[in-house]
Amino acid sequence: MNHILAIVEREMRKFFRSPALMMASMVFPLVQLIVLGNAFGGKIRDAKLGLVDQDGGTQALKIREAFDSVRANMRTFEPVYYNDPKTAMDDVRNGKIQGAVIIPPQYSRRVYEQDQPRIALVVDNSDNFMSSTLEDELTSITNALNQPTIEPRILQQTVLQIVELYPYIEYMKYLLPGSITLAMFVSVMIGGGMLYIDDKARGVHEGYLVTPITKTELVFGLNAAGAIKAIMTGVVITVIGSLLAGVGTVFNPAIAVQLLILIVLTSVAFNTMMFLLMVRVEDPLVPRAIFGILNTLLFFPSGAIYPIQAFPKWLRGIAAVDPFTFAVHGFKSILLKEAGMTAIWPDMLYLSIFALITLSIATPLFKRTL
Amino acid sequence: MISDLNSRGESSGEVPTNGHGPAGDPAASNAIAVEHIVKKYGDFTAVDGVSFNVKEEEIFGLLGPNGAGKSTLIRMMTTLIPVTAGSARIAGHDVQNDPDAVRRAIGVIPQALTSDLDLTIEENLNIYAKLYDVPAKKRKAAIDELLELVDLTKWRSAQTKTLSGGMRRRLEIARGLVHSPRIFFLDEPTTGLDPVSRVAVWEMLTNIKSHRQLTILITTHYMDEADRLCDRIAIVDHGKLVALDTPAALKASVPGSNVIEAQFDNVPAGWEDRLKKMSEVTSVQHEGAGMYRVLTGDGSRTTTELVEAAVHSGVKIRSLSVQNTTLDDVFVHYTGRQLRDELVKAHAFVMPPRPGLQP
Ligand SMILES: Nc1ncnc2c1ncn2[C@@H]1O[C@H](COP(=O)(O)OP(=O)(O)OP(=O)(O)O)[C@@H](O)[C@H]1O
Numbered sequence A: 001m002n003h004i005l006a007i008v009e010r011e012m013r014k015f016f017r018s019p020a021l022m023m024a025s026m027v028f029p030l031v032q033l034i035v036l037g038n039a040f041g042g043k044i045r046d047a048k049l050g051l052v053d054q055d056g057g058t059q060a061l062k063i064r065e066a067f068d069s070v071r072a073n074m075r076t077f078e079p080v081y082y083n084d085p086k087t088a089m090d091d092v093r094n095g096k097i098q099g100a101v102i103i104p105p106q107y108s109r110r111v112y113e114q115d116q117p118r119i120a121l122v123v124d125n126s127d128n129f130m131s132s133t134l135e136d137e138l139t140s141i142t143n144a145l146n147q148p149t150i151e152p153r154i155l156q157q158t159v160l161q162i163v164e165l166y167p168y169i170e171y172m173k174y175l176l177p178g179s180i181t182l183a184m185f186v187s188v189m190i191g192g193g194m195l196y197i198d199d200k201a202r203g204v205h206e207g208y209l210v211t212p213i214t215k216t217e218l219v220f221g222l223n224a225a226g227a228i229k230a231i232m233t234g235v236v237i238t239v240i241g242s243l244l245a246g247v248g249t250v251f252n253p254a255i256a257v258q259l260l261i262l263i264v265l266t267s268v269a270f271n272t273m274m275f276l277l278m279v280r281v282e283d284p285l286v287p288r289a290i291f292g293i294l295n296t297l298l299f300f301p302s303g304a305i306y307p308i309q310a311f312p313k314w315l316r317g318i319a320a321v322d323p324f325t326f327a328v329h330g331f332k333s334i335l336l337k338e339a340g341m342t343a344i345w346p347d348m349l350y351l352s353i354f355a356l357i358t359l360s361i362a363t364p365l366f367k368r369t370l
Numbered sequence B: 001m002i003s004d005l006n007s008r009g010e011s012s013g014e015v016p017t018n019g020h021g022p023a024g025d026p027a028a029s030n031a032i033a034v035e036h037i038v039k040k041y042g043d044f045t046a047v048d049g050v051s052f053n054v055k056e057e058e059i060f061g062l063l064g065p066n067g068a069g070k071s072t073l074i075r076m077m078t079t080l081i082p083v084t085a086g087s088a089r090i091a092g093h094d095v096q097n098d099p100d101a102v103r104r105a106i107g108v109i110p111q112a113l114t115s116d117l118d119l120t121i122e123e124n125l126n127i128y129a130k131l132y133d134v135p136a137k138k139r140k141a142a143i144d145e146l147l148e149l150v151d152l153t154k155w156r157s158a159q160t161k162t163l164s165g166g167m168r169r170r171l172e173i174a175r176g177l178v179h180s181p182r183i184f185f186l187d188e189p190t191t192g193l194d195p196v197s198r199v200a201v202w203e204m205l206t207n208i209k210s211h212r213q214l215t216i217l218i219t220t221h222y223m224d225e226a227d228r229l230c231d232r233i234a235i236v237d238h239g240k241l242v243a244l245d246t247p248a249a250l251k252a253s254v255p256g257s258n259v260i261e262a263q264f265d266n267v268p269a270g271w272e273d274r275l276k277k278m279s280e281v282t283s284v285q286h287e288g289a290g291m292y293r294v295l296t297g298d299g300s301r302t303t304t305e306l307v308e309a310a311v312h313s314g315v316k317i318r319s320l321s322v323q324n325t326t327l328d329d330v331f332v333h334y335t336g337r338q339l340r341d342e343l344v345k346a347h348a349f350v351m352p353p354r355p356g357l358q359p
């Protein structure tokens, strides 16, 4: 036991002496949280939508008014007026504008005669997100136009409400559980992976191996140290991330306890996994080289940034055994839904079993000799 | 030196025998007993059937060029790598059957500097004291005493990365002694140090030895160091023990008591043979560029003959020096090569420095 504590003590002193590690493992997930949270979470604004009015009648004017109100309120797009459809379509193609609405001749007459009036929307369908946003917007405008009782002013107000209710925060909240998990993973990757191999290559382990420490003590000491670093990172990032994303649940003591348990289990499971991966590695380049691969392989399928339900079968297969999935699910349940222990005990159970299995494979593989 | 007591009985002018050191009196307690030890890495035999005994309180030197197998030998004796064949008993314990007892009895300084750079001297020592189960009450006293011995007391709170290479070596020495081991293994403790720091390390070791009952096994490729420090020396080459005795006996075992190094211009054919025929000359070695190394039993007489021959044949002598034999000559005698050359050549394929290893 004293031997284990000595190993942990050494790692902790080292850890606090060079805070770079702690910083590095927190900065990456925080940057991701802020950048991705804002980049993906927002709605499209100020897209340029061409408008070709070949009709010039009163009904076409109504459409133009509706467009102007969108520009004034939601600012999804701003209309650019064209005289002929060809120039407009060319500009869509070369990206000067993101789409074009063409009101054909005789449009107003057809509306009055109820003779299948149509307007055309030309979109650049190589940009999925943009074209579907414009389609949605136009659909709602045409729907509104089809309800002659609704005044344009009411339309403006409704739209205004949607914008103000949800500024960019939603996606960031969705990302937060993933960012917390990722922070612990990065900490383990650096603290339990890279530094572990660096120590080995530098001969620090050679120093340990000539002392009467047992193999089990060494394995437990190294794993405990790695997990403790990840736990500290996890706690700090949970607090900072919650503040950034505006999630208030962390300040509820019951939830804080649940969070802490989940952070501990996740840290232990991640570290034993890393230990298993690194147990026979000698070359300090290896952990650096596989960092990106592991990150992609474990983080993205976990449902942290995109719902698992949208994955193909094989990717769901990875998600099903990926400890990230369980950690992310756990954090989501507690942080965003306040679902309590009943919702997360399967996650806790899985993480514990995962840690036990990886450690019991890694221990026999760990060499007590050089 | 302390050597005399131990060595007098054993060396007695014998020419050392290959593979077997003077076994000495079987009843005498051996701190280290190595028998026909072998280490293979795949097909490559790094240590090839080496046997020797080290007595209590002896300073024993393992001498050899890069890649000779010194570290491999030490690593087997210190339980760091498995033994392929043969056996080693350290302080009476077998390294394979009872490695933990061996580990408690020994202190080890690996070849690489392995103290933690981010920790202070004292923290490094403390962690090792804990790993060696030094009782909490005794830790401080033990560390204080060691810091005094290696002259690092006033640096005790300095981070290891701020220390010079020599100071870091001294820290390692203190670290290896923190649990008062009976036997101390040091793998090239002076490699990479400047001459002043090297001498400081030697003095430190002899000083420590005078304070404690300690058997020391040290590897080096510096002949002067081995000569000055060691009671007995084993020369290892290509994994084999090629000679083992006291420094004095080893030097005496080389035929010829003087070495003449001379460089000539316009050497005529058959010059080497003429040198060999001079009186008392035991061997001549051509080292290129007109440089010859002549071993002789009578330095001044051979020198006179050599100068006369040169004048007679119109050969110009560019340089000439006469010295007593050193362990370098011993090395040449037993391995057929210059240790210096080996070192220069070997530097091309020495292990690349590991990250953070540089002082
Ligand atoms: N892990 C290993 N795998 C394969 N070969 C090895 C291994 N370790 C050492 N060797 C080889 O064994 C031989 C002896 O190496 P060793 O490190 O014992 O030499 P040394 O005498 O300590 O040299 P140096 O003065 O450079 O420290 C070398 O040829 C080396 O390449």
Ligand SMILES: [Mg+2]
Pocket: B070, B071, B072, B111, B187, B188
């Ligand atoms: Mg070596």
